[in-house]
Amino acid sequence: MQPVNILGDKMEIAYYPGCTLKTNAKEFEETAIKVFEKLGVRLKEINKWYCCGTVYSLATDNLMYRLAAIRNLIRAKEEGYDKLVTLCSICYNTLKQTNLMAKEDEDAMYKINSFMDEEPDYDGSVEVLHPLQILNEMMDEVKAKVKKPLDKKYAAYYGCLLLRPKEVAIDEYENPSVMERLIEALGGSAVDFPLKNECCGSYNVACNKEAVIDANYRIITNARKNGAEAIVTSCPLCHFNLKEIQKEVKKAYPDFVGLPVYYFTEIMAMAFGVKK
């Protein structure tokens, strides 16, 4: 097998699950570990981890909310890794932005390192990756593993946090294509649609569900009108907002026609013939 540049000469990478991958998004984790194993890449869960705090804190003076992410990066470093992968888009975004701060903001890191007296100082040396960045370099290997080519039209839905802010984008932030290339490599056809990088409403679901219902209607209808028969995503919150509330969307919009929603690793497992 060709070495994967992004992984260096190793075929094992530290894996950070995050809170939701162990509960609502179990199928995401299970299929991811299995399909990467098929590709010869081992996702090794780090021994100790904590919730990253989800959303990255944006206030100049709120360093406290960044500690959880820093501690997770230190855990990976302690276990000898210089790269860390995480499946959830929100975890990816938070860990990646925090790591950028660790590399660039000396003042902030002085405060954080002084505060975390019990931890070794952290310097931003663990690179945070998303599995789609690894797959981006392995499309030929992916093609070679396909046993049951996909036969549907899939719309790749990126949402916001894999692409923005642009410093952490895994692909072109206004017009990403890595998931479309993955769908095609798996034998399916990829449908382009303009709302592929529009936010699903995110945490509004906790107190302003109408906003999420409207976003769901807009996004799924737009994908369907462009020919999609299913949606593919990488974020457990997008997955929830697009999939689990479709009944409520139908109530609010009687003309709504839903679509099945999958994690990108689920369609990989289907195409590879991996049993759940």
Add this chain to the structure above:
Amino acid sequence: MNWLLSKVEELSGENLYACYQCGKCSAGCPMVNEMDLLPNQVILLVIRGDESVVDTKTPWVCAQCYQCGVRCPKNVDITKIMEALRLIKLRQNIDHIKLEKVKKNLPQIALVSATRKYTG
């Protein structure tokens, strides 16, 4: 400089005077239909020192998706301005949600992020 503007600039680290009101942020915002004030209008009101801006829906509907910031031709990260406005309320110990009213069947990812964004 009025206290509101200086507070927002301090918390966000953004220069609000860079905004020339082109409205590109509002055009791209996916949550704009839920808002009572457009994102570019929020900037204008803060510059004018109009304190009613902290009681509008807009900062709470913002889902921190960063669309406004990446499209701003003047590199103003409006996402951070919305966070500053939320924090002005939250740091007065005024929470935006009552946790006991939040539905229990949500995934952790929704509960943790909502708690971080809507409570102090």
